[in-house]
Amino acid sequence: MLVDVRHVRKSYATGEGPLQVLQGVDLRLAPGESVALTGESGSGKSTLLHLIGGLDRPDAGEIIVGGRNIAVLDDAALAAFRRTEAGLVFQHFNLIPSLDVAANLSFQARLAGRCDEAWLSTLTRRLGLEQLLARYPEQLSGGQQQRVANGRALASRPSLLLADEPTGNLDEATGDAVLELMLSLVRETGVALLMVTHSSRLAARLGRRLHLHAGRLAP
Secondary structure (H helix, E strand, O other): OOEEEEEEEEEEEEOOEEEEEEEEEEEEEOOOOEEEEEEOOOOOHHHHHHHHOOOOOOOEEEEEEOOEEHHHOOHHHHHHHHHHOEEEEOOOOOOOOOOOHHHHHHHHHHHOOOOOHHHHHHHHHHOOOHHHOOOOHHHOOHHHHHHHHHHHHHHOOOOEEEEEOOOOOOOHHHHHHHHHHHHHHHHHHOOEEEEEOOOHHHHOOOOEEEEEEOOEEEO
């Protein structure tokens, strides 16, 4: 297994006491596997992605990625993990406003030491960004920014791709093209894909579907 989540729990402090979000979640993800994560709003889907991506830490349990329990890594090691092993696409694009599209696309790949110009060219073409490379994020529509964010996550050829509604700001045709690109990467490189989506239609295109409810996962 590339990812092995074991008995993970996570809560957040509120004025009325701790809010239990994840209550003993177990999840396994193999290289080359694509999994759709569904569930009601507020069910903890994004929280689980943040934990697996090393952006937050669980209260209890283990998150084994590539043989390492990332739940116990220090901040520097977690940053290195995110830089080299995980491609992250979340609802907030987090593009760098001072960099043009070309530089945003290659940013993480350069940090990881994996900048492949041929692969960047393929991503640019398949995401329909050829005419936008010299623009800056503020000059892009929301859908265009989403495509750049997706491309940036894919550019370093990560072993794990975590996507939180990666097509949420795209029209159906462009969203389908973005998802097909992700699934192509799964097939071609063996990357593991875990994608949060509210769309049953998109979820059906992935290899497996899990539903998060009341802090627990079910098929």
